[in-house]
Amino acid sequence: MSPADLVMQSYGRCCASSGFFDSFYQYFLASSPEIRDKFAHTNMPAQKQLLRQGILNLVMHARGMPDTKLRALGCSHSRAALDIRPELYDLWLQALLQSIGEHDGQCDASTRLAWHEVLNKGISVIKAQY
Numbered sequence: 001m002s003p004a005d006l007v008m009q010s011y012g013r014c015c016a017s018s019g020f021f022d023s024f025y026q027y028f029l030a031s032s033p034e035i036r037d038k039f040a041h042t043n044m045p046a047q048k049q050l051l052r053q054g055i056l057n058l059v060m061h062a063r064g065m066p067d068t069k070l071r072a073l074g075c076s077h078s079r080a081a082l083d084i085r086p087e088l089y090d091l092w093l094q095a096l097l098q099s100i101g102e103h104d105g106q107c108d109a110s111t112r113l114a115w116h117e118v119l120n121k122g123i124s125v126i127k128a129q130y
Ligand code: HEM
Pocket: 034, 035, 038, 039, 041, 042, 043, 047, 050, 051, 053, 054, 055, 058, 072, 073, 076, 077, 082, 084, 088, 089, 092, 122, 123, 126
């Protein structure tokens, strides 16, 4: 199976596991005060739904979708808008991989590697807009 297909199936299992996005934000917010500050006034239930779609955009990009949606995300997260420093994506990635490990009961080493590959490709498109 290709990395993009492995990730698509793993993401399906994560989304079907209750509390996946709660776990992600729990880890992500705990990872730095700078991140907690950024989300201080955010409606978190709504944000979890937005992230569900945002991750799907990363996955679909790996399956060949044009990068238009990721570039728009890059624009909203850029210096002139949300001002998300590129270093913070490392914490984002760690929090997500931790949550995947806990919520995808079939996540093995090759699935983990596939997620790394897929996410890094999309994240570089987003960071390039900073
Ligand atoms: C690839 C990784 C990421 C994805 C897929 C993602 C996705 C999203 C999406 C879909 C939204 C809502 C739509 C928009 O504003 O464009 C959003 C908003 C936001 N994101 Fe991200 N994001 C990522 C990384 C980060 C990181 C590293 C931070 C660091 C703190 C961050 C902080 C925020 C904030 C503060 C908002 C606005 C929240 C509000 O409305 O109050 N994001 N993100």
